[in-house]
Amino acid sequence: MSELDSAILRTIIDTAHDHFFLVDASGRVRDVSPGAAAVYGMSCESLIGSNVRTLVEQGVLKPSVSLEVLRTGKPAQLLQHTGAGRRVIAQAHPVFSQGQLACVVSRSMDLTDLQLLQEEYALLQQRFSDHLKRSLGEGAATGELDPGLSSLKGVLEVRSGVMQEIALLLKRVAPSDANVLMLGESGVGKTAFARQLHRWSARGEGPFIDVNCGAIPESLFESEMFGYQPGAFSGSNPKGKAGLLEQAAGGTLFLDEIGELPLAMQTKLLKVIQDGSLMRLGDTTPRRVDFRLVVATNQNLAEAVEEGRFRLDLYYRLNVIPVTLPPLRERREDIPGLVERQLKQLNHRYGGDKILDSGVWQELMGRDWPGNVRELENWLERAWLSAPGGVIATPEADALSGLSELPKREPRALKATVEGDAGRQLAEGKGLKDALARTEREILAALCSELASSYAIAERLGISQPSVVRKMQRHGLRIQPAS
Template identity: 40%
Template sequence: MYDDMLEEELNKIIETSNNNILITDQDGIILYSNPKLWEIYGMKSDSYIGTSVYQLESEGLLAPSINAIVLKEKKAKRIMQETKTGHVVMSTGYPIFNKEGHLVRVISYGQDQTEILQLQDQFEQLQRKVKGYQTEVEDLREKELDYHYLIARSNETKHILKTIHNVSKTDATILLLGPSGVGKSTFARAVHDQSNRKKEPFIEVNCSTIPESLFESEIFGYEPGSFTGANKQGRQGLIEQADSGTLFLDEIGELPLAMQAKLLKVLQEKKIKRIGGKKENHINFRLVAATNQDLKEMVSQGRFRLDLFYRLNVIPIQIPALHERKEDIPLLIQHYLEKTNDKYQKYKKIHPSTYEVLTHYHWPGNIRELENLIERLILTIEEPIIFPEHLPQSITGQVDPPEDSTFLAIEQECEENFDLKKTLENVERQLIAKAWKKCKTTYEMAEHLGISQPTVIYKLKKYKKYL
């Protein structure tokens, strides 16, 4: 009676356990098992009691059998199995000895690792993507067209760099157009660094920061005693400082009309005369200008000289906003992460899912906003890895939903469903469907998804009705 009760309790414990349990005797005969165990292997749960694990192993149903291995080696063992149903199982077996030291039982536990491995695969794919970005940054640094401050992955930016490369050896005037913060001064520096003047001065003037009353003296310089408060030795103007080099006039739309006329004369005659001076000096410089304003509209409004506009508009280069060249964003993030870590002796990293969020943010402040954000995160976040939850609400609340984002697809699934298995299956199905539309062959799909070609075929059969 007591033995029957003990037997019944043992069966109930095994049956209701969350673990997948298999118990055999010293000959490998199955005495007890958990019904859930057989589901992983695609087998019926009530037909294997009394069967030898050696027989199941020979039939390929348990290949290999952890219980058989423990019986042979007489010590605890752990192995990974791949079942015919496509599951990956981690099996751990333990020997049980009687008082005489004879092995009398083997108990094993099987843990289905399939879902965990799928999550790991997705995470590794994101890591490979980030590693690819890092590699591209290094490659770009070694190329003739690209410097440490120029990062290009998008076709738009590559086209700009190609144009700069083609015209930099000439003295043609370049007009850089684009919204604030897109890096116009960086591209101006690239023009200088690739030109024949690269060993000469690069003088940058922000026309919006110099008061109109001081503009002429700053730009053209002055002779001693020209006006009250002037330096007794006189002063060289910014245009003179750029002699033989490059003069970069940023925000040229802010240039006062009176100064526009004088600048035009300098461009036409290549001569300059200081305030209070009588002598005109020949000057040789290459002009690069930039603005975030519509100069044509300013001309029609009478706020910008038409003749100066034509002088500047020799080679106009339009620099798009950052959100229009999303491919550059991960590279820029990595660049400023390394730069800021090095500056403050930090070792912060950015999680792949954070890259996804930042890539699909609108970036109204463009590269300047991105650089400032990275510096703020590195200095204010205590954790070694920066996750999406560390980002300001102003960013996470304005993320455009991408067409092909694993991260956002998972987030959406999680909001709608708390079943892990179902969520993973739905996300996997979406990825397979998108790859099926995008790729021409199963081999191309395998490379795109980061899995094997046989796995692609298996997944296509699994999700056939959704394709």
């Protein structure tokens, strides 16, 4: 290696945000980047020359990603605990010389950085939300559709303020080719919003390829996604086949349940995103691909990264524009529009003119709908088919309607507060809205002193983490776990 090459390599290592280790085939640390000292609790001089096996025994790092690569000869990624009390994601790659494993290059990223990025995004999201609320004015409060969303009439129901905010955000980012990550519980409408994002984009006339990553067997995933050449494997189409990535050319590729993507395919997808090209199975020539990538998941990808189930570098590539769709229980204003639209579709599909009994509305608005929009639509179809006449009645009038099968709402904390001292909650001159806000703040304040993160609070309350962050900011609360 020339003196210039050595200087370039040294500069890359010294200035990189990640923390690099160079480990030889015996496990001896040959070089480290300066930032590694703060993360691993040892000076660079002490780390260099040490054996990673000894470092594991001393608790400086555990487990060792370099040892895993030395053992398998393959790239590895894992969650690592350090002697400085940090948690890092460590990735390592083997380097071969004349067919023999010569050394391992590893890099690690402190997950504290990831947490700070998440908190920064939550604050930015709140500021953007406040700005949109001011621009929406009274329209959102009265359930009126913002003029900028007139194209959504009859397509998506966004009567609630929060859904109008999300729709306006998607409309603003649609002209770009930025990757969008849709987050939210199962059934909240991630696919529907991805389709609308596609319609708003400059690629709206191109294809929209919808792929459920959890529905394709791992053994077939590569051939389905990347395609194959004629004769690539036994039983393949003799003419070959273009993969789903190629089929999305000029349009949008929507990868639902991205958290189910196998690790090997995560690596290949990352390469396609970085290079803008792919290689079919059995081919030797790369093919250029041009599509807009939108992905969705109901999993916590940050936790999947920590557990080593999802690549950190792919996570950063996908998490350019994160959009969290709230569950139906947090946007009940959308239920009437969803019901009316679905009922119209059912009447058209089955050739009828059925209506809802007025008593059903109280039940519909009072349910938590854990399956969200999908569950609501499925119930309506079951109720439509089960109703003997032209009216879909209440459970008492028609036990077959399906409502009796749904679990009742039991907001335990609110129930305890109201039953315990309902009179005190309704102070003089204050209405129900003020009482509910006060109760919400008391519940959140108690949980902020009991639990260590907004994610834990969200899990306890059964709502999304961004919703918890918004509510905490509205009430001026911070996480303060008891010591």
